[in-house]
Amino acid sequence: MSDKIRIGLAGLGTVGATVASRLLQGAVPRAKLVAVSARDAKKDRGVDLSAIDFVADPLALVSHPDVDVIIELIGGESGTALDLVEAALKAGKPVVTANKAMLAAHAAALSDLSVGGNVPLAFEAAVAGGIPVIKTVREGLAGNDITRLCGILNGTCNYILSRMEAAGLSFADALKEAQELGFAEADPTLDVSGADAGQKLAILSALAYGVAPDMDNISVTGIEAVTAADIAFAEEFDSVIRLVGTAARVGAGSNGGVYHSVEPVLVKKSQALAQVLNELNALSITAEPLGAVMLQGPGAGGGATASAVLADIADIAAGFGRPLFDVAVSEMTESASQNAPASEYYIRLALADRPGSMAKATQILAENGVSIEEVVQRSSESDDSYLPVVFITHQTENASLNAALAALEKQSEICNAVLALPVFAD
């Protein structure tokens, strides 16, 4: 083995090409690119790879005698990416990956191989792109008890919400703009549904709390139901709407655990998360004895993701690689709670434009123990028979909220189109 670690890189899309280019420039002095694999050997990627060994089969990188470390940038939850990573770990070769879908879906098997075999599996690029959130949660806050993680973990959703806010666009128009600019996929479901943010939250929670990743433990609501009217109402409360992934310690003792949610949240403009605009990502971490820190930056894109991959390579090259989550998923003992903590809520209804509607709606809220702090109703310029009304509640138990919402939805003659969003708490 030479005194530099020798890199085999699988996947030469934008991220892979940037990583290759930086490695060839000597950006990580102790690492050397020796072999690459991609579908098309001939494609011009803006980087001269003529001196680098090209292998058609990514798995051949694992058996390649000159390759010490595998970089997996193929993508996909299973298939070749998973085969490659498993083969590398079994061969004792450290892995760097940006593949959050694979990590979230196969955390247990991969951690058995990585932790069990004490083979580094680095994944900074899998969450929040270029922002060093994995390093911060695992290393920068070592010695703390983390009590809450709140993140803007999906740049597509944040772009759409920011543009609805800044330009008064509808969800559909903002989505279309995001697609035209490359901030959203042709099929945006994985992003706008909150599923992508949920995968990232599962990975963060495994690291921060030792909760075994399981998407079934995460309450996920996307941004599809947020309307231009909601954005305008939020403005009246000096707030914006953000898709926030939260993993927070709740309860205590046998009732204790970590509650996970990804959902649109009403955020006061004075909060740092409200200032995170467009395609940026952010993570706010509350911990004892630290207090709260927030990191923000580019959560996607070739340069940002490449930056995280290079940092992982540098750690491994320095001999400071770490196994996935440090602890095997099968050994994780922290429980996920299904009990949403009490919160203030933003409740938007459409109320029938006739006497008694408001009285009935407020009576239903009161009967279910939901106490109102603020109300805004605006007359409509159209001749709609339903008018939008927004309530901001006092602190409300989630069960009370759900009972109130169910009761309201039965009153189809006086109200429809109900949306409830938690209000972000400091």
Add this chain to the structure above:
Amino acid sequence: MSDKIRIGLAGLGTVGATVASRLLQGAVPRAKLVAVSARDAKKDRGVDLSAIDFVADPLALVSHPDVDVIIELIGGESGTALDLVEAALKAGKPVVTANKAMLAAHAAALSDLSVGGNVPLAFEAAVAGGIPVIKTVREGLAGNDITRLCGILNGTCNYILSRMEAAGLSFADALKEAQELGFAEADPTLDVSGADAGQKLAILSALAYGVAPDMDNISVTGIEAVTAADIAFAEEFDSVIRLVGTAARVGAGSNGGVYHSVEPVLVKKSQALAQVLNELNALSITAEPLGAVMLQGPGAGGGATASAVLADIADIAAGFGRPLFDVAVSEMTESASQNAPASEYYIRLALADRPGSMAKATQILAENGVSIEEVVQRSSESDDSYLPVVFITHQTENASLNAALAALEKQSEICNAVLALPVFAD
């Protein structure tokens, strides 16, 4: 040696007591507190140290047979703290310190010992308290070329400026309030002069660029000259004033280098740094290929500083300690530039309240190549014979600005009380 690293802790102030308490709770599983040293063995610090060896002389921790790692929380640029750290490094015992003044003043000697002997000297707590800026710059952005660091590195100044802004206080009243709340020392000179932020910037720049720390290379201006009127004018430009420490690559080739400044800066409210309020600190890092990331959080206080110390202990316990700056200061080759980059400027004058004053002032600016983008003049309710005027300039070379300011200051009949602040660039 046991399988845990054994800690000797010198200094039991707020930070030291918090670190001791967390170590005794097992917050760093691979570390064990075995010995402490402080002036007063008997003082109640809210933590039971009765089972821990107490030594009166901090230097005795180095020769203590059960101590593997020294935590220096004594403070002070030289004296006992320096003696302790040097003795520990000479003995090959890793050190964790929060002592920015010592590091800035004795960087060369300490790096010779640490890098030369390959003994870890960890200092996360020395810059920006609990925010993991050292780890982010060194590890999280490894593989990047850093082009600019901009930080709010002094919580006292940020508190004062935030309070002037929020409550319309004068500098003197905001300082007094900060002192009453414990955010400023009885003698606030080191903070309000910008010197403290300068020390932190020197440490960051050594790490990010490899510039040997030297306070003479940093252009330092404090916040003492910022008035309530400046804060009000800033508001008219939808901006705030922040004390910003900047280390930025300027020029190229033999004219290239890193320019260092600590000074009050006009920051648009839409910029993330403007949202950093009160005693918080922040660091914005621009790098290639990453883009820009920003970290914010508590820059001081027992819990925040203890958090950083604990993270350093955890790294050393995991075998991942690193020597000071990785490279010895004597080997650092990057040069510090004295050439301030071109900038837009905020120029505040007091102009004589008589015909021709404004014409003369604008003529002087024009003659010196300073082009004006915006002007605000307000009539005064008092009967002052001088009225404040503010110009925002177009991009201006620093030499042109200085020539214009010198010429204006000679015109004592038409103008006095000149203040120029750079406008923060994205």
